[in-house]
Amino acid sequence: MNNQLIDQFIDFYWLTTGASQNTLSAYRSDLKIFSNWLKDIPFENVNRLLVNEYFSYRKDSKLSASSQSRILTCLHSFFQYLIEHQVITNDPTDQMNYPKLDKKLPIFLNxxxxxxxxxxxxxxxxxxxxxxxxxxxxxxxxxxxxxxxxxxxxxxxxxxxxxxxxxxxxxxxxxxxxxxxxxxxxxxxxxxxxxxxxxxxxxxxxxxxxxxxxxxxxxxxxxxxxxxxxxxxxxxxxxxxxxxxxxxxxxxxxxxxxxxxxxxxxxxxxxxxxxxxxxxxxxxxxxxxxxxx
The missing domain is CATH 1.10.443.10 (Intergrase catalytic core)
Structure with a gap:
């Protein structure tokens, strides 16, 4: 069931935002990894505690702050989709703090x-x-x-x-x-x-x-x-x-x-x-x- 919801969300996200294939592929991958980590837990039973545990798990694997931020954005969009389609009633990522990103100036040519x-x-x-x-x-x-x-x-x-x-x-x-x-x-x-x-x-x-x-x-x-x-x-x-x-x-x-x-x-x-x-x-x-x- 989780995989079906992911596929439906990706189609919806593409139709409503016109996101690039790179973004869609990244979001699909993020959600698949999250679903695999959940194992047998359906998305309907995910709460704030589980999401926090997941990010602790990803931080331990040296995930960068920018990748953490992208994953949080992805999960937030996904759970908002589930609310709109009456799969869940609350977004477990609502009002979660984004990781602080290092402001690195890009390399440019003079x-x-x-x-x-x-x-x-x-x-x-x-x-x-x-x-x-x-x-x-x-x-x-x-x-x-x-x-x-x-x-x-x-x-x-x-x-x-x-x-x-x-x-x-x-x-x-x-x-x-x-x-x-x-x-x-x-x-x-x-x-x-x-x-x-x-x-x-x-x-x-x-x-x-x-x-x-x-x-x-x-x-x-x-x-x-x-x-x-x-x-x-x-x-x-x-x-x-x-x-x-x-x-x-x-x-x-x-x-x-x-x-x-x-x-x-x-x-x-x-x-x-x-x-x-x-x-x-x-x-x-x-x-x-x-x-x-």
């Missing part, structure tokens, strides 16, 4: 490092032209890697200088294209994409060597390779360019609301992270260069 990364691909090669276009677009628009690799050909309008992006929860946003990225995208469309397509059919904008859609894992390794080639001594990923995009906008004076819209953040508190990065950068510069720093 402008010089972005330039080094941009110049790493060999633009005299087919693959190098594709990779340069992808990196330019990622930094130009601050895309999530999933948004980049899921772009369809009809999402990009070089003539009117914008792209249409479907972000988290399938929320659509329109983003302006910079002139440099337009040049590289135009060259990719004309010289590279037809060769990668190999007379096949694929609506994905960026293609792999096999003529199919570029995968998240493949592009992750591409970025890591170019970072090493450029001599960038930081642990970076495609998401580092999204952080760089937002940080550099804030450093140049862009208002937070505009940055929020471009990033597709539903809550401006997520965007405020980049003011913390800016403040940390200024503090470092003061300590480094001021005679009394």
């Amino acid at each position: 402008i010089q490092e972005v330039e080094k990364l941009m110049n790493a691909p060999n633009i005299n090669s087919t693959i190098g032209q594709r990779d340069r276009a992808m990196i330019e677009l990622l930094y130009s628009c601050g895309l999530r890697v999933s948004e980049l690799i899921n772009l369809s050909f009809h999402n990009i309008n070089l003539k009117d200088e914008f792209i249409r992006v479907h972000g988290k929860g399938n929320k659509e946003r329109m983003l302006p294209l910079g002139e440099i990225s337009i040049d590289y995208l135009a060259a990719y469309e004309k010289n590279v994409r037809p060769l990668l397509l190999k007379n096949g059919q694929c609506d994905s904008y960026f293609l792999s060597n096999r003529g199919s859609a570029m995968s998240r894992q493949n592009f992750f390794y591409i970025i890591k390779g170019y970072a090493a080639q450029a001599g960038i001594d930081k642990t970076i990923s495609p998401h580092s360019l999204r952080h760089a995009f937002a940080t550099h906008l804030v450093q140049k004076g862009a208002d937070l609301r505009s940055v929020q819209l471009m990033l597709g953040h539903s809550d401006i508190s997520s965007t405020q992270l980049y003011t913390h990065i800016q403040n940390a950068h200024l503090k470092t510069q003061h300590q480094k260069h001021h005679p009394r720093g």
Whole structure:
């Protein structure tokens, strides 16, 4: 019965929130692990004491605070669903305290490092032209890697200088294209994409060597390779360019609301992270260069 309720909840959550497959998979896994821990106890008999025991058990297995927070959010949503469908009458997670999360600033690239990364691909090669276009677009628009690799050909309008992006929860946003990225995208469309397509059919904008859609894992390794080639001594990923995009906008004076819209953040508190990065950068510069720093 527990497994059936989990499947029904995941379907409901997807239909009502439009959550990504990654989120749905994580929630399904969280609930399966919780159900297995309960053994023969049905969800209808779960109380606050049991939930607290479960989190004590997970803490002992060195579960991070962020993972604990996600699990609590998942359980709360699940028990609210059970209340709405009259399976239970009380939510055992109601008013439970979330674990305190460490505020770690993300690793981001400065402008010089972005330039080094941009110049790493060999633009005299087919693959190098594709990779340069992808990196330019990622930094130009601050895309999530999933948004980049899921772009369809009809999402990009070089003539009117914008792209249409479907972000988290399938929320659509329109983003302006910079002139440099337009040049590289135009060259990719004309010289590279037809060769990668190999007379096949694929609506994905960026293609792999096999003529199919570029995968998240493949592009992750591409970025890591170019970072090493450029001599960038930081642990970076495609998401580092999204952080760089937002940080550099804030450093140049862009208002937070505009940055929020471009990033597709539903809550401006997520965007405020980049003011913390800016403040940390200024503090470092003061300590480094001021005679009394």
